[in-house]
Amino acid sequence: MSRTDYGDVERGDVVVPGRPVKVHRYSGGARVNHWLTAICLVLLALSGLAMFHPSLFFLSALFGGGQWTRTIHPWIGVVLFFSFFGLFVRFWSANLWRRDDSRWIAQANDVVAGREERLPEVGKYNAGQKLVFWSMSILIIILIASGLVIWNEYFGSFTSIQLQRWALLVHAIAAVVAICVWVVHVYAAIWVKGTIGAMTRGTVTGGWAWRHHRKWLRELVSMQKGKRTETTTHSS
Ligand code: HEM
Incomplete structure (x- = not known):
């Protein structure tokens, strides 16, 4: 997958493992x-x-x-x-x-009530x-x-x-x-x-990203995994 396949990931967005997991957002x-x-x-x-x-x-x-x-x-x-x-x-x-x-907009009542699990997964920004x-x-x-x-x-x-x-x-x-x-x-x-x-x-916790911007977090993680696999393949 190329960078353009990850529409919501911007330059500099990075997931850093740890306790808690940190995600660079800005x-x-x-x-x-x-x-x-x-x-x-x-x-x-x-x-x-x-x-x-x-x-x-x-x-x-x-x-x-x-x-x-x-x-x-x-x-x-x-x-x-x-x-x-x-x-x-x-x-x-x-x-x-x-x-x-x-x-997301059509389900505004779920947004206001904080029922995020009912909403479509959100990318870097919500509607x-x-x-x-x-x-x-x-x-x-x-x-x-x-x-x-x-x-x-x-x-x-x-x-x-x-x-x-x-x-x-x-x-x-x-x-x-x-x-x-x-x-x-x-x-x-x-x-x-x-x-x-x-x-x-400039950072948020992994929990925040998972709760509010899950699609963005998923894209970010899979992009980083892709990069890591590329590096291991090239170096072996
Ligand atoms: C003192 C007032 C302000 C506060 C406390 C504030 C706070 C924030 C915060 C916390 C974010 C990050 C949101 C996220 O990443 O989910 C953000 C994003 C952003 N803010 Fe502000 N902001 C303020 C004023 C403004 C003003 C005056 C503008 C523009 C005229 C602006 C434009 C933006 C834009 C473009 C983003 C990126 C999110 C997007 O593109 O939708 N902000 N702001």
Whole structure:
């Protein structure tokens, strides 16, 4: 079997025997990339909300006042765009939709009740994570495109007031949806015990992988077995 037969296994994923068995899920680069994106999104949400409604203007104090908030917000948006692009390049293939994902979603009641044994075996990401991934990808494209239209300092002279008004509306709606998607993402990460460690230490336990991402673990183990057999055959 070639690497492409293991659709859910990404570069750097490795099972390490021991007590407990450890499974490498994210490289250092992927984790730095992820947390940079997360920090940018939090800063964007805070600075964006400060400009969204007068009752939230007090948040601008975090950025040195109203003018600084207005100046810094689009630049953080640019950093988030490129940072998320990095995540996209790393994770898009493991987030491709498969037939089992639709079955997983259809059994949402079993997901919420934690009856994972009734669900189809999950690859590196479950259908919920995939939905978060693709909705974030679309929302970030909408946010950067509409954000550029309303970035008056650099692009004001290229766009009409009418277009800027529409872009502002689209930007605000996309931002509210993105914040909701982000809340779901963080909630899920905390709700499924042992998940946060994946993004902090880079590893999960074999038990976690068996319980929540069994298809991924099976693929990983059989890929490693395949490699070991290849090495023994070559060396004998
Ligand atoms: C402070 C907030 C955040 C926390 C606590 C958090 C936590 C996590 C954790 C624990 C994982 C690993 C999940 C797993 O391997 O099963 C993860 C994965 C991921 N996170 Fe976050 N995250 C945060 C913010 C963000 C933001 C703002 C974005 C993007 C805009 C993001 C995008 C991703 C992506 C793309 C993955 C890979 C999983 C996938 O592709 O579905 N995260 N996050």
